[in-house]
Amino acid sequence: MNxxxxxxxxxxxxxxxxxxxxxxxxxxxxxxxxxxxxxxxxAYVKDHEALNIYSGPIDNVxxxxxxxxxxxxxxxxxLFLAYIDxxxxxxxxxxxxxxxxxxxxxxxxxxxxRNWAIATDxxxxxxxxxxxxxxxxxVSTLDLIKHWVDTNKPSDDIxxxxxxxxxxxxxxxxxxxxPLGNWWRKFL
Amino acid sequence: MEENILxxxxxxxxxxxxxxxxxKRGLTQADVAQMLxxxxxxxxxxEKGERRIKPDELIRLAQAYGRQVNDFVRQRPAxxxxxxxxxxxxxxxxxxxxxxxxxxxxxxxxSRDYFELEQITNSPLGRKYPNxxxxxxxxxxxxxxxVANQERKRLGLGDGPIPILREILEQDVGLRIFYxxxxxxxxxxxxxYDHKLGGCIGVNLQHPEERRRWSLxxxxxxxxxxxxxxxxxxxxxxxxxxxxxxxxxxxxxxFLMPTSGLTMRFNxxxxxxxxxxxxxxxxxxHYYGVSVEALTLRLEDLKLIPTGVWDRLQEGGxxxxxAQAQLGLGDIPSQSSQLPIRYQNLAVLAFENxxxxxxxxSHYLRVDRLSARSIAESLRRQRSQASGINxxxxxxxxxxxxx
Numbered sequence: 001m002n003x004x005x006x007x008x009x010x011x012x013x014x015x016x017x018x019x020x021x022x023x024x025x026x027x028x029x030x031x032x033x034x035x036x037x038x039x040x041x042x043a044y045v046k047d048h049e050a051l052n053i054y055s056g057p058i059d060n061v062x063x064x065x066x067x068x069x070x071x072x073x074x075x076x077x078x079l080f081l082a083y084i085d086x087x088x089x090x091x092x093x094x095x096x097x098x099x100x101x102x103x104x105x106x107x108x109x110x111x112x113x114r115n116w117a118i119a120t121d122x123x124x125x126x127x128x129x130x131x132x133x134x135x136x137x138x139v140s141t142l143d144l145i146k147h148w149v150d151t152n153k154p155s156d157d158i159x160x161x162x163x164x165x166x167x168x169x170x171x172x173x174x175x176x177x178x179p180l181g182n183w184w185r186k187f188l
Numbered sequence: 189m190e191e192n193i194l195x196x197x198x199x200x201x202x203x204x205x206x207x208x209x210x211x212k213r214g215l216t217q218a219d220v221a222q223m224l225x226x227x228x229x230x231x232x233x234x235e236k237g238e239r240r241i242k243p244d245e246l247i248r249l250a251q252a253y254g255r256q257v258n259d260f261v262r263q264r265p266a267x268x269x270x271x272x273x274x275x276x277x278x279x280x281x282x283x284x285x286x287x288x289x290x291x292x293x294x295x296x297x298x299s300r301d302y303f304e305l306e307q308i309t310n311s312p313l314g315r316k317y318p319n320x321x322x323x324x325x326x327x328x329x330x331x332x333x334x335v336a337n338q339e340r341k342r343l344g345l346g347d348g349p350i351p352i353l354r355e356i357l358e359q360d361v362g363l364r365i366f367y368x369x370x371x372x373x374x375x376x377x378x379x380x381y382d383h384k385l386g387g388c389i390g391v392n393l394q395h396p397e398e399r400r401r402w403s404l405x406x407x408x409x410x411x412x413x414x415x416x417x418x419x420x421x422x423x424x425x426x427x428x429x430x431x432x433x434x435x436x437x438x439x440x441x442x443f444l445m446p447t448s449g450l451t452m453r454f455n456x457x458x459x460x461x462x463x464x465x466x467x468x469x470x471x472x473x474h475y476y477g478v479s480v481e482a483l484t485l486r487l488e489d490l491k492l493i494p495t496g497v498w499d500r501l502q503e504g505g506x507x508x509x510x511a512q513a514q515l516g517l518g519d520i521p522s523q524s525s526q527l528p529i530r531y532q533n534l535a536v537l538a539f540e541n542x543x544x545x546x547x548x549x550s551h552y553l554r555v556d557r558l559s560a561r562s563i564a565e566s567l568r569r570q571r572s573q574a575s576g577i578n579x580x581x582x583x584x585x586x587x588x589x590x591x
Binding site (some may be wrong): 014015016052053097098 | 250506
C-alpha cells in the first residue's frame with residue numbers, strides 16, 4: 001500500500017501488533033517521522049495491549065522483557081492518543097467487539113467513524129475490516145517500514161537490523177503470502 | 189457497519205452474564221448504579237433482561253467489572269455457573285467461600301474457553317466416558333478396587349505405573365484438566381461436571397507432582413462414581429470422612445498402585461535382598477509417581493510390610509526430600525502447564541487460520557501478546573521439525589516461554 005500519493009486518509013491508527021513491531025524495530029521514531037500522515041493509537045491499546053518487547057542479549061533475547069514506552073512519541077507529537085468519543089463510536093466498538101478483542105475493536109471503531117486508515121498485521125482483523133469496511137485502507141508494519149526505507153534510504157545493514165529486531169524482539173514474521181514478504185526476505 | 193449487536197443479543201442471557209460479572213467483582217447493584225449515574229432499578233432491569241443495555245452502559249460496566257466488552261457480546265457457550273453448582277452440595281464456610289471462589293471462576297472461564305475454541309475450530313473433544321459406576325451398598329474399598337481395575341483395563345493400562353496420567357485422562361477419557369495456583373495449599377483439587385463441558389478438574393499447581401497426580405486420580409474417581417456431584421478436595425477437611433471421599437481416596441490408591449503390579453514389583457525387590465529398607469520405599473514411590481507416604485500405606489494395606497511403618501518413620505523424623513536427594517531420585521516427569529496441550533494447540537490452530545485475532549489468541553492463552561507470539565512460533569518450529577516423520581507430537585508450548 002502506497003502511503004504517499006493518493007492515500008485516501010489523513011490519519012493512520014496503529015493497532016497493537018503494529019506498535020509492538022515498530023517498537024521492536026528500534027527505529028520507531030525515525031519511521032514515524034517520515035510517514036506523511038498523522039499517526040494515532042487508541043489509549044486503550046497503549047495501556048492494555050501494546051505492552052512489551054524482548055530485549056535480552058541476541059543469544060537469549062527472551063531473558064529480558066522491556067516495557068513499551070510510547071510517551072516520548074506522544075510528547076513529541078509523533079503519535080496522538082485517540083479515545084472512543086460519542087455514541088456512534090461506542091456503538092461501533094460494541095459491534096466490533098463481537099468478533100475482535102477490545103483493543104482491536106476500539107481501534108476499528110475510531111477508524112471507521114473518523115475515516116482513518118488502520119495499520120495492522122493481524123489477518124483476522126484485516127479480513128473483518130475488508131469485509132465490513134472496504135473503504136478503510138489497511139496498511140501493514142512492512143508498508144510503514146518500506147516507506148521509511150524508500151524515503152530515507154538507510155543502508156541495507158540498518159534495514160537488516162531493523163527487520164531482524166522485529167523478528168527477534170517482536171517475535172513477528174510476515175505470513176508467506178504477505179505482499180512485502182519477498183522484500184522482507186531479501187534483507188534477512 | 190451492520191445493525192447494533194445489542195438489539196440482537198438475547199437480553200436475558202446478557203443480563204445474567206452481567207449479573208454474574210458484578211457479583212464476581214463483589215459489587216452491589218447500588219454500587220454499579222452510582223458508577224453509571226443511573227437508578228438502581230435500571231441495573232435491576234438490565235440484569236433481569238427487561239431493558240436493553242446501551243453501548244456506553246455496557247462499555248462502562250465492562251470497565252467496572254475488569255472485563256472486556258468482547259466477553260459479553262461474543263457468542264459463548266451458555267453453561268450453568270460453576271459457583272451455583274458448588275453452592276448446594278458442597279457446604280463451605282464464608283471464609284472458605286472467599287478463599288476458593290476465585291479459583292472456581294478460573295476453572296469455569298478456562299473450561300468455557302476450551303469449549304469455545306473447540307467450536308471455533310470445529311474440533312469437539314472426544315469423550316470416552318464410561319457409564320457412571322454404581323457403588324451403592326458395596327464396601328467402599330472393594331468397590332474402589334473393582335472400579336480402578338475396570339478402568340485400567342478399559343484404558344489399556346496394564347498393571348504398571350502410569351507416568352502420563354494427565355495426558356491419559358485428557359486424551360483417552362476426555363476430561364478438561366487445568367492446573368491452577370490455588371492458595372491456601374490445603375485445597376488440592378476441584379471437580380465438577382457440566383452437560384456441555386463434561387468433566388472438569390482444577391488441580392493445585394503449587395503442589396509437588398506426586399500430590400497433583402494423587403489429586404487427579406482422586407477426582408477421576410469422583411467422575412467415575414459421583415459424576416454429577418461437584419467436589420472440592422481438601423486435605424483433612426472432615427471429622428468423619430464421607431463415603432464418597434473415602435471411595436475417591438481408595439480409588440486413587442488402587443488406580444495408581446494396582447495390587448497385582450505393586451505386589452509383583454515389591455516381591456521382585458524382596459527376592460534380591462534380605463530386608464526392605466527405606467530407600468526401597470523411596471525408589472518404589474518414585475517409580476509409581478506417588479508420595480512415599482501413599483506407597484508405604486498402600487504396602488501396609490497389602491500386608492507386604494508391617495502395619496505402622498509410616499507412623500514410625502514419621503516419629504523418627506524421616507525427611508522424604510532429603511532421602512530422595514541422597515538416592516539421586518530426580519523430579520517425577522510432569523506436564524504441569526496451566527492449560528492442556530490440546531487447548532494450546534487449538535488456540536494456535538484458530539490463530540493461524542485467522543479465526544481469532546492476536547488479541548483473542550493471547551487472551552485464550554492467558555499471556556500477553558508477545559508471549560502468545562512466542563508460543564505460536566514455537567509450535568511452527570516444532571511442527572516443521574516434525575514434518576516428514578508423520579508423527580503427532582504433543583508439546584507443552586507455554587513451557588517454551590516459561591509461563
